[in-house]
Amino acid sequence: MATETDLATAVATELVKQVPIKEAYHDGLSPAVRETGSALTDFVKTIRLALAPLQFTAALQDRYVKFLDRSVRGIPEERRVLPAPQILGPVLEAIKYEPEETLITEMYNELLSKAFDRQAADGVHPAYAPLIKQLSMDEAIILKSIYAKLDDHYLYQYTLDYNRETNRFSNPKVELDELPRNELRNPNKIQIYMEHLEKLGLASIQQFKNQEPIGSPGAFQTGSRSFARYQLTAFGLEFMKAARPPTT
Structure with a gap:
């Protein structure tokens, strides 16, 4: 049976297959970038099919799909890009340890949402997700x-x-x-x-x-x-x- 780390890797890999990383950050709207919106719009459907052969609990798969869908939903299609793998991977790894509907989970969601947004992606540093993982709930509230x-x-x-x-x-x-x-x-x-x-x-x-x-x-x-x-x-x-x- 695959591990939870394998699931996060599989999710990231499926996104990479949908939109090549090298195309996601080109200046201007190249054809690949223009297609990113529709690819990510269909993500909820396609990711379930892609992960179906892997032996993970339905609850864990559902959580990843729900989390990613929430991160993408509010971004206009023309601005949607593929997050850098060094940002996407650590976020997916981290959220399985956090309860839903907490400030820390919301911070992960906001971070990934900005990474999906071509207008905000430059402001997302690869160090941010590991930093969130080191915060207690009280420290997040203080910040x-x-x-x-x-x-x-x-x-x-x-x-x-x-x-x-x-x-x-x-x-x-x-x-x-x-x-x-x-x-x-x-x-x-x-x-x-x-x-x-x-x-x-x-x-x-x-x-x-x-x-x-x-x-x-x-x-x-x-x-x-x-x-x-x-x-x-x-x-x-x-x-x-x-x-x-x-x-x-």
Whole structure:
């Protein structure tokens, strides 16, 4: 019996057979590109026939067909192109691990939908699908929240105590944290989530103005106050443009 990886490969292979990869990204509407719309329109029918000889569960086949149909459906036929295999393959591999109707599944769907669209395909980087796979649900929600507030960031303000004898700052205390928590499953793990998002190169908490010393006028400094905000990196911004599902 074939493996689930074989199924994803078979789906990608069938798409390649319908429209040659080398033709999909040519400038202008070559005959092959003009035919792409009808080929993808008939995808739901043809893919079932192509996969029929493979011994996969009907539920898994149905999920791939439904997912791909949803990705293509909203794109005008004249703009439909074949996604690059390094984008299509990882997406098909990843969705079998995700429940349906979640934010992460929607991100995969939006990413593949843009890859099918000749006007948006250039904005889909091959690294995006593997990045989505590394996100927890809460991290996806945090990225969505930060992206929704690009022009007016969520602020993060904290203080540190200052020890004159050791010349060190310690004991951080958060004074202000505006990041929404109502949708998060584990809001107490925000710091861990942000550390992970920073390692992925997507988002971080960045200081945006100088620290303020804390202490009475004329007295020794007893601490400092830092002013920071949640923000996407330049790469994280492009990632969210490609993967963030449109608001409804």
